[in-house]
Structure formats: C-alpha cells, structure tokens
Amino acid sequence: MADFDTGLGRQAANFAALTPIDFLLRAQEVYPNRVAVIHGDLRQTWHETAERCKQLAAALRVHGISCNSTVAALLPNTPAMLEAHFGVPMAGGVLNALNIRLDVETLIYILEHGEAEVLLADSEFEEEVAQIKAALPDLYVVQVNDILGPQAALFGDVDYETFLQDALNQSDNWVLPNDEWDAIALNYTSGTTGKPKGVVYSHRGAVLSSLSMLLDWNVPLHPVYLATLPMFHCNAWCYPWSITAKVGTFVCLRRFEPNLCLQLIRDHKVTHYAAAPIVHAGLANASAEAKAGIDHVVHGTIAGAAPPAALLESMEQMGFEITHIYGLTEVYGPATICERHDDWQNLDIEARAALNARQGVRSNLVEGFTVMDPETMTEVPADGETIGELMIRGNHTMKGYLKNPQATAEAFEGGWFHSGDLGVKYPDGYIQIKDRSKDIIISGGENISSIELEDVLYKHPAVLTCAVVAVADEKWGEVPMAFVELRAGQTATPEQLTEYCLSKLARFKVPKHFVFEELPKTATGKIQKFVLRQRAKTILAVP
C-alpha cells in the first residue's frame, strides 16, 4: 500500500480557506466593467462595488473591527446592504443583519447579545436608532442615507459615504479568513422560547450553501437578480454571495411593491428572484397592465409554504418558473428542493401542484435530509404516512447558536439538525411537512413564535389563559389567531388587546384575530392546540 499522506499535506499552493470573499475578487478581476448593482438611477460596476467593499473593510478596521468583531446592519436591500455582505467579512468581522421589522426592544437584545461594535443603519430608522443609542451608548452608528431613502440630517456617528471616503487610500487594508470555519454571519431566529437565538454561519458553510443553490437552481452566467428577499433573512439564502459568484446584477429594492417589481423585472430583464409566497402572490395578482411586456423566462424560488395550484398556474401563465424549496435559518436558508421530473409535465395542474407542494429532497451538497423518530433517531418508513421529525445534516448546517451550547447540543442531538417540523417521506424519497412541532407562524415570510405572543398576552391583567395558533390568510399566508379565556369579572375587547400587543410587539406579530372562549385542555391541563387549529378553521369558515 502506497503512502498517500507523507509529504502530501496541505500547504499554500494546494489549499485555500473557502470564502465567499473570493467570489467578489474574481468578479472584479474578470468582469470589472459589468454592472453589479442597479438601484434607481445608480449603476455600479463590479470594479466599483469591490472597491467600495474594500473601503468599507478598511474603514471598519481603522475603527477597530477585526476577526470575530460583530458588525450589525439595520438596512433594507440597498447597495450598502450588499456591500456589508463583503465589506464586513473582509474586515475580519461577523455580519449581523437585523430584521428591520423587529421591535426596538428585541433589536437591543440582539445587539447586546451579539456584542455588536458597529451598526450600519439606514436613515429610515432614525427613531429606532435613537432608542438603541440610548440603551447602548458605545455602539458606533454609521448612517446610510440611501439614494432612494429619506435624506436625513446626521443622527449617527458618521455618514456611510464619509466613512468609506476616509478609507479611500487604504483599500488594501482587508483580510481573508484564517480558517474556513471562521464565523462570517450571525442571524437571529425567533426561537420558541422567548429570546431569539443567534445562528452562526462559517465562511465554508456560506461558500458551500451558495454553490448548492447555484446547482439547485441551475443559475447561468450573469443572472439579473431582483432583491425581493430581505438580506436580513438568512443573508437572503446566501444570494448576495452566490449571485456574485456568477457575476450577476443585483437590482436592489427597499420594499416590495408588486407593480414596482414587475416594472423592474421588465426594464432590467430580471431572470431570478426569491421570495415568500406572499410576494409571488402579489406578482401573480397584479393587473394585466402591470404584467404586460414581460416576455422572457423569470425563475423564482418559493419557501415558507407550498405554492397552491392556482398560484402555480398563474405564475406559469406569466412565464415564471417557480421552484419550491425549504429550509430554516439554521441551515443557511433553503437546504431542500422539490426537484421536478420531466414526466410531471404530463400531469394536470392540480396533480403537479400536489407533487410540487412537497418539501422534496436534499439540496446539492447537503449531506442528508430525512424524517426520523426523534426519540430513537431511526428513519420512518417511506410510506407517505408515518410522521416523524425532519432532520438535516452536512456542511449546510450552522456552526451552532452563539453563547448557547445547550441549545446547540439539543438542536444537533444524535448527529442531525432537528428542524422542529413534522412530516412524512413518500416512496419516491420526497419529504413533506405535515405539522410544525415548534408552533411557529409564518406570516408574510416572517417567523412568529406563538409562544412569544402568549407570553405577552399572559401579562395582560384580564387574561387568564391563552393560546395562539396559525390560521391561513389569503394575503399573508398565515396569521396568528389568539384564543383567550378572561379572568372572572374582567373584560377585554379585540381592539384593546390589539393595542396592548402593539405596545409590546413588532406590528407584524400582533394577532389578527381574537377569540374569547374556554380553551380545550387535556386531563393534565395542557392546552390542546391541534383542537384549536381545527376550531380556528371553523370560525374563519363562517361567512
């Protein structure tokens, strides 16, 4: 047996730490003059974009950011947000992209827990930043006056463009990671237990997840990508990195509006976008006038819920090809794909939609995706009936939860990431979700923890017992419905509870329905949520 190890180790010539930073460097080298960013009237080439990212890195380093420093971003999908996805890791730092829809209290919790040293904040969030600064006076705020956003007077410590400008002559002051396992991003998930958890991504994971998505989606060279998906959601499923690898063009977007998006799709010949069902539905339901003139194929990915037959059909009529994918923050966004087979095209739309409604199979480069009994960690039979928990493993899974070894250990028990979703495996190997074990409500693409809502409601003086469940909603996919038992002698109206919730929670989390009645309980007093889910359907069915 020959010795295949001695003298054959890793060294500078034959090993490099995987990092998405390299995607940017290559785009700049090979296609410097191609347009990287479209934003209003702005056209920014790959050379310009890369130079700005290098300046951002240098500016951050001058400000003290280095390996493992957290830099947070409170930004819509603007050019600055894209630049942060490269500039922060090129400073050695870890990007903590914040959900701009969160309430300030939660934002402060995240900034503190993640130990952010710098915050890049859009001028739209002047009010939030004032409150954040009051709570965290040491946080250094770089204010981004986006060209399409409100032009505010300086409320941060420095203006973004000035920050970059000051580093103009230092644009070689940036670094590659020491190790591909180094952290690149920190994304907080609304967990089931009160406080959000900080999911840590590595450079290696970001590269392999990016490549995985490119393989899954068969992305050609120079895609034109419309940024419908917020980059604060799992770093927009790694698209800021993967689209750069294919030297694409980013069409930025501060806020989703169907007609604006259709106009951008038409004007810039957008080829790819990714979004929650509500966004797809918004496009599908737009007027014929708004849709007119789009005569090229547009590829979309949909996650968060299966596309209903009607939606699938109208998207197909528009010439849109929609791929159904599934994932979670813990697996860098999507990690599974409902791969279509040629012979599905012979089926009618309902049958196709049913096959396509499944969460599918593991993505490329994902080691494993299966359904298991979480107690025994054995796979369920592929009979389409036996329910178990969806499990994922491989390079596509987070490093773990920041400063939470217990939660990490629980999530990774038995060598698999426990998704918290319950489902079945069909004889063809495809997997479908049947229920959620985590009581998460997905509304307009945002995760809402039913337990968080219940915690808030329980603090209201009139509430004796409560339970929140998801109910279907035409516009938002799902919305929270709260079932409330009032204390004897107390009263509360839906309006009062709505107002109360608004004072404690981000707007999108507030229950859309309140039902006052006795809650069904087990013999041991546990509220039977599955009964409430049925009950909710009955209530909504009443005309």
Added chain:
Amino acid sequence: MADFDTGLGRQAANFAALTPIDFLLRAQEVYPNRVAVIHGDLRQTWHETAERCKQLAAALRVHGISCNSTVAALLPNTPAMLEAHFGVPMAGGVLNALNIRLDVETLIYILEHGEAEVLLADSEFEEEVAQIKAALPDLYVVQVNDILGPQAALFGDVDYETFLQDALNQSDNWVLPNDEWDAIALNYTSGTTGKPKGVVYSHRGAVLSSLSMLLDWNVPLHPVYLATLPMFHCNAWCYPWSITAKVGTFVCLRRFEPNLCLQLIRDHKVTHYAAAPIVHAGLANASAEAKAGIDHVVHGTIAGAAPPAALLESMEQMGFEITHIYGLTEVYGPATICERHDDWQNLDIEARAALNARQGVRSNLVEGFTVMDPETMTEVPADGETIGELMIRGNHTMKGYLKNPQATAEAFEGGWFHSGDLGVKYPDGYIQIKDRSKDIIISGGENISSIELEDVLYKHPAVLTCAVVAVADEKWGEVPMAFVELRAGQTATPEQLTEYCLSKLARFKVPKHFVFEELPKTATGKIQKFVLRQRAKTILAVP
C-alpha cells in the same frame, strides 16, 4: 467581542468531508430512473449505475482493498471506467487510471511505483496484461469484456461481471472518506525528468474542481456528455464526477472517430464534450453529410492548444460553442478559462480568435493564476510583453507527487504551483502562454517529454548529441522533431532511429522527423533549443 468558537465546532450535524461519491448517491436518490449511461445498445439508469458502483466497491473490499489501496485501470471510456471512478473510492481505494497508449515498460513502472493491488483491464489489452502479469505476478487482474470491445476468453484472474455478481448481496459494503484530504486518484504525468511522476488528488480537490468546471461551463441540469476525452487524462478533467453532480447522461466511447461522434451527438442530443484540438478539428473537418441533422447547441471545451480562427469559425457554423481552457495534470486538468465578454461578439472572427487564444483567467474556485518571475516570485507587469512563468494556487492543486517530496517541494516553491509554461499577462488580466519551459510536446492531446525522447536517443550507439523540439503539425497539433549529431564514423538513417525508438517508446512518442546536423550550443556547451525551434520551422517550410 463575542466568542464565535467555543461550543461552535465541527460535528456530525454540521460538517461532512467533501467527496464526489456524494454526487452519485444523490443522483441515485433523486433521479433513480434517468439514464446515466449510453453505450451501444446499453441504457443504464442512475439506480443501476450506483448499485454497480457499490458492488464494485464491495467486491474490491472483499479482495482486500481498503483506505489508500491503489486500484489501477487500463480501460477506454467504457461504463466500467465510469464505475471505477466511484467504485474504487467507495472501497476506500485510490484510482490509478492508466494511459492506454503507453508502452508496457512504462505501464509496469507506474503499476510498481503506485503499488497497485488490483488492475481493471479491458479485453483489448490481453497482450499488455500478459507482459504486466509476467513482471508483476501478484497483481490481481479483473478483466472487462466490454460489450463493444473484443470478447476474449478469460486471461485475467476474474471476469468483471462475475467480480460484481459475487458482491451482489454486499452492496452496502462501501465507505465514505475519513477525511476530505484523503487520496482519491493517482495520475501519472510524463515529467521532464525521465520517469513519470504520480500526481495525487484528494476528495476535496475532486469536489471543488468538479464544481469549478460546472461554474465555468454553466452546465445545466441533465447534460448529455459525450466521452471524447479519455478518463485516464486527469480523470477526464473530473467530468465523471461533475456530470454526475448534474445528473447527466454519459455517452461512452471506446475510441474517437469523427463520424461516429457526430452520429452520437445527433442521436443522443449530446450537449457537452471536452477534447484536445485534434478532436475538435476532426469534427469540424467531417463531411457535410456527417454533420447533417445536428440542430441543437453543443458545448465543447478545448485545451492543449488555442483554437485557430478557422477552427473556431467552422465550429461556430456548426452551432458548436467552444470554450478555451488550460491546465495540467497537477491542477486536476483545467484551472483557467478564457472567459468571453459580450463585446467580443462585435469583433471579426480573427480578432475574436486572437482574444480567445489566450489561456485566460483563473477558473471559479481557483485561488490564484498569475505570471511571475520564478526567481523572485514577483508578478510581472500586466503589459502583454514581460515573460514569466505561469503560476497557479488553491484547492485545485494536487496534494503532491507520490513518494517524491523533492519534486513536490520544487513544484510548490514559494507557495505557488509552477506550471513550467512561460507567458505574459495582458492589461485586461488575461494570461497567454508564449513558450514552454518544460520542453513538453503536446501531440494529439498527449504530453510527450522531449527529455524522455532524448534519453532514449542518447542510448543509441550512433548518437553523440541530440535534442528534441516540438514542431507544428496539421493533424496532431505538435509532433517531436529530433536533431541528432552522430558519432564520428557512425551512421544511422531516420528509418533505423524510428525503429529503434519504437522498440523503446509508445508509438505516439516516436519523433516524426529526424535531422542530422551539428547542434547550436552556448559558450558553456548548452544546446540552444530556441535556435532549434526556429531552425525546425525553416526545415518544414521547404517544399
């Protein structure tokens, strides 16, 4: 600064060793019934192919193959050769694919040096195997009677189908690599110094090189790949692995014949192939009749020499899109690509061919490709004039040379792989070869070491001094021309030297031209090869 390391390490749920074996497993899982292999009348699905690979792995393991055992293959591009690319690593072994055009003496050297324990041999090579067995009686020979090859009586130790059949009930007896740095393949290169060197590939490198090629070539789902490129050349640039990742179809091919290939391209709607210039020229020069009926786009990659304008033009007229790439065995085949720019399409064919003739820029996922002064290891200016040595670094580079730490250290000196090719860098960052420092002659896609030929010639009693250089050849690209100074009082004719060389060398290596004259030398007695290259052109120009 937050702690992004503690409790956030690699574990089973979030880390898997990269390996191309996973491409096969996923193809089987997701598209079991798609055709993986076409060979004559044979149609083999991905399920069948994967099962056969697992059986091959089990059969090898039963025979004693385990981690780091070498399994050699003397096979044309048959289904068995494809299966060996998965079955051997799934046994834990290292695949040593042998150039079927080599002389037996060299084959024996390689088998001994690589410590091969098993040899998979096509029945076409009965004679060679007899000689090999005489020299290496312990080598276990598995004889492949390919359906399109000669049906020979058993001359090996076992027949391939019987070997697989015996492992039918053990098809779960296979393994994944312990570490992604483990060896997967061993490919011998005709070095500049007499003996071939064994280039070792890792699982990690094979995966990243495969993905690199998919990105470079923008390969969509389900490509139909015609196996024009021998899999014994750098494992056909990793195509056995990368095409599997895209769940493609392999159209196997024992031997290149232009008309047969055009027929296969037409019949099976081949979308992709890769080849040396001579193969492309063979297709381009075929009759209009042979080319008729191909009305889809065919993508080809060309390496080994730049495509001349005339070839590029006729390929374009056929609807073939040809991508020029460059590499060496040491970098898993191609590691650079001449990426085309949209505005090149506005240029005339000569200008386009000139731009396209360049070796280009680093491939996706290749860390670095540049031109350096090999003494100072500083980059040459990007002026299109200053000559230096082409250097490559990154995950795309071999582990090193087997049992040859000195050669490995020399090749990797200064943290870059020294290609041995000399060239320039243009202002747009594109690199072009201007000369070879290693005296390699590329003939019909095969590398021939001029030094190896000189070593043989020096052993002839009549030869006093000799030097071999490459000369252009319409059919083969390049062929060797030998300049010989005879010893006083000795005589030799071209015919005699040709016959002598045939007894010592593989047929394709034998010089096509012999010139008897005094050799130009430097003051210190070194033969001036650059003078001979000029002289050779003059000789050939004589009508």
